[in-house]
Amino acid sequence: xxxxxxxxxxxxxxxxxxxxxxxxxxxxxxxxxxxxxxxxxxxxxxxxxxxxxxxxxxxxxxxxxxxxxxxxxx
Numbered sequence: 001x002x003x004x005x006x007x008x009x010x011x012x013x014x015x016x017x018x019x020x021x022x023x024x025x026x027x028x029x030x031x032x033x034x035x036x037x038x039x040x041x042x043x044x045x046x047x048x049x050x051x052x053x054x055x056x057x058x059x060x061x062x063x064x065x066x067x068x069x070x071x072x073x074x
Contacts, residue, residue, distance in 0.1 A: 001049070001050040001055055001058070001072060001073065001074055002041070002047065002048065002049055002050065002072070002073050003023070003035065003047070003048055003050050003058050003062070003070060003071065003072050003073075004046055004047045004048075004070070004071045004073075005024075005032075005033050005034065005035065005045075005046045005047075005069055005070055006046070006069040006070075006071075007030075007032045007033065007034070007045065007046050007069075009067055009069045010032040010033050010067070010069055011066070011067050012026070012031045012032055012033070013065075013066055013067075014026065015061065015064050015065055015066065016033050016061040016062075016064075016065060016070060017033060019057060019060055019061040019064055020054065020057035020058050020060065020061040022036070022054055022057065023035060023036055023039060023048070023050065023054050023057065023058050023061070024036070024058075024061060027045065033069075033070075034046065035047065035048035036048075039051070050072070058070075058072060059072055
C-alpha cells in the first residue's frame with residue numbers, strides 16, 4: 001500500500017499526525033503534513049510506502065482529513 005499527500009492543499013490541521021503519528025508528522029519548515037522519513041519513496045515528503053501494521057491508521061487519517069488531501073492506493 002502507498003500513501004500520498006497533496007501538500008500544497010494541506011491546511012496544517014494536524015488530524016493526520018494526531019491520528020497516525022507513526023507515519024505522518026508536521027514539517028517544521030512549512031508546517032504542512034509530511035510522511036516520516038523511513039517510509040518515504042525516494043526521499044519524497046509527500047509519497048510513501050505504508051507498512052502492514054500501519055495500514056489501518058493511515059486509512060483512518062486519510063478518511064478523517066477535512067480537506068481530503070491524503071490518497072491511499074493498493
